[in-house]
Amino acid sequence: MGEVRVDRSEGFGERLLGVLLDRARLLPPQLIAPLIADEVARIGGCDVSILLQDYAQELLVPLPGSKLHVGQPVPVGDSSAGRAFLRGEVVEVAQSPSGVRMFLPLLDGSDTVGVMALTLDAVGDDDRRLLRRLSGLVADMLVTKNAYTDQFFQARRREPMSVSAEIQWTLLPPLTMSVPQVEVAGILEPAYRVAGDSFDYALNGNILHAAVIDAMGHGLDAATMATVAIGAYRHARRVFISLAEKYAFMDDAISRQFGPDHFVTAQLMHVNTATGEMELVNAGHPAPLLIRDGRVVQQLESATTLPIGFGGEMPRIREHTLQQGDRVLCYTDGIIEEHVGDGEQFGEERLIRCVNRLGEAEPSQGLRADLRRLSHTLKRERSGRTSDDATLFMIEWRGGPADHLAVLD
Template sequence: MTPASPGSRPADGPASGAVAPSGLMDLLNVAAVLLEADGRIDMWSPQAEQLFGYARSEAVGQYAAPLLVHPEHQDAVIELFAEVMATGRDWAGAFPVRHKDGSTRMVEFRNMRLTDNLGDHYALGLAADRATVRHVERKVALSNRLVTQAPIGLAVLDPDMRYLAINPALAAMHGVPESDHVGRRFREILPGAPFLGAETVMRHVLATGAPVVDQQVVGRTAADPETDHAWAVSTYRLEDHHGDVLGLAYVVVDVTDRYRAAKKADEAQHRLRLLANASGRIGTTLEVERTARELADVLVPDLADMVAVDLLDSVLQTGRADLDEGPALFRAVAVKTAYPTDADRAIVPPGSLVTYHADHPASHCVRTRRPLMITHVSGDDLSRIAAGPEAARLLARAGVHTDMAVPLIAREQIIGVMGLARARNPLPFDEDDLTLACEMASSAALSIDNAVLHQHIRGAAETLQRSLLPQLPPGRPGLEVAARYRPAQAFSEVGGDWYDVIALDGDRTALAVGDVMGSGVTAATTMGRLRTATSTLADLDLDPARILTHLDKITADLDYLATCLYAVYDPHRARLHVASAGHLPPVLVRDGRQPELLRLPTGTPLGVRGVPFEVTTLALEPGDRLVLYTDGLVETRHDPIDERLDDLMRLLTPPDRSTEETCDRLLRELRHPAGHDDVALLIACVQPLAPA
């Protein structure tokens, strides 16, 4: 059998049955010396050569004491040697040794007596440099103190991810005794889903040797199973001095306070972003339903999984809350859910009227003017927050587990209630959520109330304006007439557009369209005055230019400006007399020809004073159509007016079968649903004059 060379290691594996050395002996570099009974050196290890400086050939056969010990210590050493050989008791200690180079070194010794099969005694001396031994002892002491007393968690695992050692701090974090860790796998101690990622990182470190520092892990352990904690985990691979993998060590620092502080800061930033988002997205129009939908859109899914906005019906009808008689009557105006859910059918759909039972959160908000939050919804709570038993069943099936109701209060008057709930989001509502919801409800309530107020003012103005517009006569000699009026939409108020059809003597008919500059009730009132004046002046049988001159004076006295087109058609002569005061030109449509804009002397708007108006006379034939309109039909904020007028004439080619169809088509194709200006449209079609 060939002896192993110095420093070689047994091969690993089942064939040899050997395992890799720990490396501690190599670290200490322990020297072995075998002495005969008389003190002569019989065997000398390579480590002894390194420690004492003498080669084997120089040491074997020599007496150990004279070779290694200073003269002043030789007697004491010989006496100790004799005692070991006589009694068989081991001796250990340290004393100075003379090195071959003449220096003196402190060496740690352990001497023991050996007996061979013949009964002869030998002495085995194990020696190591005392400085090296002390260095290792200090490291071991430091490691023990660090492991047992450090406030941070420390653990050592073998390559199979089984615990070999763990300190008390980490055992306390896990909520599992130290003794129950040893021999068990990492995932047996920490089975929760958040620790799966930590195990993946550990295996990566074990495979690559690349350490991972400050990996954040958030989860729950047996020490506190109801609360999330956060840890910073640093993982390192352990290797011996030969590079063989022993396992891995990981260090755990509890950073829960830092994690919670950062989480609160993130939540605060999120709330600020949500409030900023709400300020830009809520109240973009003065439409009640749209404003309520904007509120719901902002809240879902950032704050809640589902939101419902209900307004008091009395506020919508009259502008004020009427809570004196019976339960509050709500009208659902907006519903929003983050995803398809059974809860959709449990929430009252928009447009519906509903009266909630006395214990419902909405009823509570109306009575107390205070919000109501149910952090953890139970079975009884579901019956309370639902509109009925079937709705409660649907909410339970949807998984609703937390709920809150917030009153909508504007100008010290409650106008409705906002309901919020979570199902898929596992976190219950907390006080910060309630504060945020109340802030957003307060801001949105003012926008909704403004929309309600605008709706009532707008309704009054529209009613006034429509009352000032004429009722078209059933028919005029030689004319088929159709007219339309459309008020402004979106956030604009009603304007001052009007049309009129006035019967004159001799079967003649006066046609007028006009537009008072400005909007609101005052513009509508001014329009009514001008229309009344136009009707009065028409009875005086004045030509169109004289009519506009008088209207110019009246408009100037009212401190307003207006455009107007006034025309008189005589069916017996088939003549049209027309004059314009700054108004858009009418369109003449004739069979077999392209529609054309009438090139009239435009004149100045009414109210400028002192500028004369001119009359233009046209000959008309049966089938000819005259299209009069206000600028709301063709003007937009982004399109050139020439292009829009071209669109108007294109839509008049070919003409529809009736003037009514033409009116509807023009409004449908040219006017945007949210047009910012009102529109007056008047179409007259020349008909053959019936015999007297």
């Protein structure tokens, strides 16, 4: 039997990505951007920019660095870079008199951490394939190096941030997650002063675990309580199974740590991504909204449960069945209790009208883009006022089998 020879030689694209990966491992964070610019130059690219989202989700801010093109921040909502960021798709813009400006989403899993922009004389399918893979590697490098430096945090920060907000942003999971069966997205306001609001989620097997919390009070006290609540939730999620046990564990942690006069309102959810069956515990929160075909069809009520920390009885679980394409919108009371120009509270009815109006105005741009648009619309409706924490968290259930892999060319 003859010897079978396997070709393990490097092609140009593999060599380029391999050099970047090999060199980046030991480089300090401030040299990552120049390395990326050097590697892009090897394929004929120029004017390389790394754009990161600011905390308020309004701007894409250029990362400063040697060999990078550093221009002005660009709006997320009305720019080519913003389209690439929100849709997770490559955007190409012809340049005058020649060349193509490319905007590539930097995807960490399914969470877009920024955009890489560069200019090429011409773009073919091989270029697109290589640049897509390069942008994925760049995203992984930025996320990894982010843990060792404050450089990326400082670039994203457009105004002073409170200590409580610093704590909350550190506590959060990625703002978006998308798999074929389910997608989630969240947004916090006011981005630079948030204190007691937070959310968390995890996809374990076919079950999406999700929680939205609102710790009483403001400032560091609220941030500290939210930290304990999320920590207890994560611990319970990794040990227990039922929502009732999660609630009881969190309740015990808050009451023991802070005493009987402190509490946290919360929504705890399980969503079966294969069937659409949803379990809900609502501990003092406004009821989530069920959105179907762009319109609110009902509030997802559940049995009354005391806020976490009050030592309530084991909660009764309310079950709902989602249809494919349904969205569940959770929100904290800062959304509806803000006073508007006429002195009245914003209220649930106005929130529902805003959701319906946006659903009718234009086709969906994807969960992340739609939630961001809703958040900014609500802020405008409140004349820019956000005196209390105001959190939105949305789940979209798509259904379908999970035991397959999508293979990209």
